[in-house]
Each structure stands twice: as structure tokens, then as C-alpha cells.
Amino acid sequence: MRVLVVEDDPAVAEPLVAGLARHGFEVSTCAYAMQVVPAVQEQDPYVVVLDLGLPDGDGLDVLRQIRRFSDVPVIILTARGDEMDRVIGLELGSDDYVVKPFSVRELAARIRAISRRRQVAPGSNTDRVVVDRGRHEVTVDGALIDLTAKEFALLSVLAEEPGRVFSRQELFSRVWDPVWTGTGKTLDVHIASLRRKLGDNDLIETVRGVGYRMVEQ
């Protein structure tokens, strides 16, 4: 598994390269923004670890350039507090980020997590929908989708136990109001909206007369 590390600071890059090699990765490096696109094209890395502050350019521009021709997973390295960079990075198609200072172990775990998400058997639903409650993010097939707070809450409940049918009453009381009013039209509207945003009507099944369930992934 080749990892391309883009980092100009030797104090960060050197331990990172050594550490990733210890975790079993094959590592190559770039220190300049201008080297990255040719390196991705030539080496076809499994994952790119991308520092945003490079001497000859902005890592976010590099990410934009990579996305024009490749969907290689990109993990960005950001400084603590640079929340805007992380948000823009995710919007531009980065897959994850780590905040400096970070441990190599943490980064290696993130790379493995990406690799698990990518190991999807064709035609199966394995990990197609990933709900990250900590970050309040949902990805479908690796792509971030934009949900309202209620849609996120509803999907989080359904995703707790794929395959289990949640009654309309339970969903309504957990997401909206503990007092079940017995109508729940709002629930159906939100389910319809979720299905549309997930891009696949079959991910959430209607169980007639009972409620809804998420298909087992």
C-alpha cells in the first residue's frame, strides 16, 4: 500500500515516513506543491497525505488539481484551529484530516479506515452509508452529503441497527417529540428527503403498517 506524503517540514515528514513504514506502508514523499500532481500520476498511490502549508502553494489548490483527474483518498494535515481549512478540504473532496500534532499511529488508523471503506464488494451495500456522529457527517459511497439536523438525527437512529424495523412511533418520539401525536406526516416527509439525498431509495425500506428500517450493510 503506497502512501504519498506531501509535507515540506522535515521535522514532520521524517518521523512520519519512518513511522508509516513501520506500520507496513510503502512511502514516498513530496515537499513542493508543484511535484504532487506528477507524483500522483506516476505512482498511483493508495492514499495521499497532504499538508496544506507548502512553500510554493496552497495544499487546497493541490487537492483541487488532484480531484480533476483522480479520486485517490486524500487525508489533509491541518494546524489546530484551522477549522475553515478542514471544511473547505472536505468540500473539495478530501476524505479525512488529522490535526497537527498527531501520532503516526492515529494517521495509520485513519488510512486503514479509508481502506476498509474502499473494500466494498461490487453490488453490495457494505459501508455505503457511513454516519459519523462525532463529526456530524454522513457519507454515501465516500461522498459527503448535506443533511438538515432532523434528517441527520433520523438517519442516526436508523443506522444504529441496520435491519431492525423502527416503528413510526419510536422514530417520531426520538427525533421530534416524545409525545406521539399519532400522525407523523413530518416523518414521511423527512424519510422521502433522506432517500432523495442518499441517492438510493432502497437504502431505507418502508415496512408497511410498522415503520422503517435501514437495509443491512
Ligand code: CA
Ligand atoms: Ca508545511
